[in-house]
Amino acid sequence: MVDKLSKKQYSPHLFDVTQDIIGTLPLKLVEQWLTSQQTHKDALQLLNSYKIRGYSVSSDSVGLTKLSQQKGLLEILAMINQPKKIVHGFGKAIGGESVGIWAADNTQMFYPDSVSAATLISTLLTVQDEIERNCQTKIGLGAHYGEFYSIYGGLYGIEADAIEEIAENNTEGNEIVISQAIYDRLPSNHGFIVEKRSDLTTEIGNIYRVLDGTRLSDLQPLNQRYPIPYSESFYADLVAYETRLDDQDLAHYLAEKYLQKKVVVLIERETKEMEIHEISMFNQLSFSALMKDIGLRLLPLDIAAEIKVVSSIGIYVFDEALAAVDFAKTFRHELSQQDIACRIGIDLGAVLIFNLATGGKDIAGMPVNVASKMAQDKGKFGKLYLSAAMKEFVDVSEFTEVKYTVSGVEMTAYEG
Structure with a gap:
């Protein structure tokens, strides 16, 4: 059974933050849920x-x-x-x-x-x-x-x-x-x-x-411009690059122009499902809002930024490896105080960070994949995982080395 969350568990200003900060997280809907009796009837009424x-x-x-x-x-x-x-x-x-x-x-x-x-x-x-x-x-x-x-x-x-x-x-x-x-x-x-x-x-x-089965041979695509997350300038460069993938000079130019080296922290919280799905859905949104709140409070904004909180996942980037690990440990502790376990993966390398039209940010790059593989695919709740690349910047003497293969790729990580 999941205890009811209260609006008092959040920072007072959280539900007043602007759309560019909250992204697609429906904080106003979460606020309505938190101030209701949190019954199945309330959930159905809010969702109708x-x-x-x-x-x-x-x-x-x-x-x-x-x-x-x-x-x-x-x-x-x-x-x-x-x-x-x-x-x-x-x-x-x-x-x-x-x-x-x-x-x-x-x-x-x-x-x-x-x-x-x-x-x-x-x-x-x-x-x-x-x-x-x-x-x-x-x-x-x-x-x-x-x-x-x-x-x-x-x-x-x-x-x-x-x-x-x-x-x-x-x-x-x-x-x-x-x-x-x-x-x-x-x-x-x-x-x-x-x-x-x-x-x-x-x-x-x-x-x-x-x-x-039958194909629609006469069907013509109506609009191939999917909801792109990128800036117009980057997308124009990406489309041009599609036809010149062997052009190493262009690849180097675009990498210098758009990519950044960052430490990526990926946090997955444990989900606690309930028999009534609509209540469970609101509880998960409420816990996502809690992660949003913790991140906004703990992030050192001069050297770090939140990328997004979606469902049970939070992704953050740092300029400094030690600061990223300290943040991850403190975040883990704060969630544990709410009786919520999490597992965390941290890697560093080249990433692309972009602002979304709907508010918030998103990210692409191998460090995100590595952090996800360590935490979500192989990690245990309650544990933090550092990639092999992080060993150069962080003391791993108190961590345990683990090796495994994920999606055909051999990986070494440090569990602590």
């Missing part, structure tokens, strides 16, 4: 105006961890830009809308229920064909029909979370999976070749792999 029905389609790139060991950050960004344009262009052509800001390699689209299931699947097959022909990176696609909550540009709810997780963790390159709800909306003579994924047990029922 945000409810929508249709299709959520998520994608995730395949093999980027290995690829990031071989290629530079800007080349990776140029490569993942290509499938994102295709997903957005063909999705818009059948009435889809982008969800959120596509800062990473994954995407999310929402389609109204006026779109037929057959049209959606044919579009996804067309998308995968186009990516296979024209892109160096491949993606997996997951689609579900259901009820979601559209809040501050994001899709929330147990069903949205489920299909996003499936796309990210349970698909391969060129694969399309659909939920039972989509399968049930197909006509009896749909003509698609599908097979049940017997290896998956999900909260949204059976999952099917689409093997073949």
Whole structure:
């Protein structure tokens, strides 16, 4: 059982901070929840105006961890830009809308229920064909029909979370999976070749792999300009670089122009689920707001900055390694005082940091991936992990060396 959070547990000024600081975190909605009785009825009442029905389609790139060991950050960004344009262009052509800001390699689209299931699947097959022909990176696609909550540009709810997780963790390159709800909306003579994924047990029922079927050969992409997180000048340079990936002089020029060397701190807090999903959803948002509050209080603003707090993850950057480790330890202690465990990964290297149009920032770069692999993929809650690169700047004598392989990449970390 999760104890009720109180508004008194937060800094008094937190709920008055401006949009450029809070990003997409719905602090006003969190404030309404904290000042209610926090019952299921309260949750449903607050969420009622945000409810929508249709299709959520998520994608995730395949093999980027290995690829990031071989290629530079800007080349990776140029490569993942290509499938994102295709997903957005063909999705818009059948009435889809982008969800959120596509800062990473994954995407999310929402389609109204006026779109037929057959049209959606044919579009996804067309998308995968186009990516296979024209892109160096491949993606997996997951689609579900259901009820979601559209809040501050994001899709929330147990069903949205489920299909996003499936796309990210349970698909391969060129694969399309659909939920039972989509399968049930197909006509009896749909003509698609599908097979049940017997290896998956999900909260949204059976999952099917689409093997073949009708394509929309006459479909033309409506608008390939997906919701880019970058500045106009950087995106123009990125698009130009797409056609000149072998130009080392241009790569060096762009790296000097845009990349920064930073220490990246990634903090994942433990989530405490409740049986009633809507209450659990509000509690998770409230805990995210708590992380936002702690970060704003603890960050030394002259040498550090918050990048974002999304769901259970907080990402921060520092100019100094020792300051980053001290911050991480203090943050861990503050969360433990609220009976919340966390696991933390810290790495350093070249990153791209960009301001988002919706407020807040985002980040790309190998240090983010390494910090995530150490903490989220292999880490234990309550522990802090330093990368091998951090050993040059921080005394690791009180840490324990650990070695493991993640996504085919061998890693050494220091656990403390």
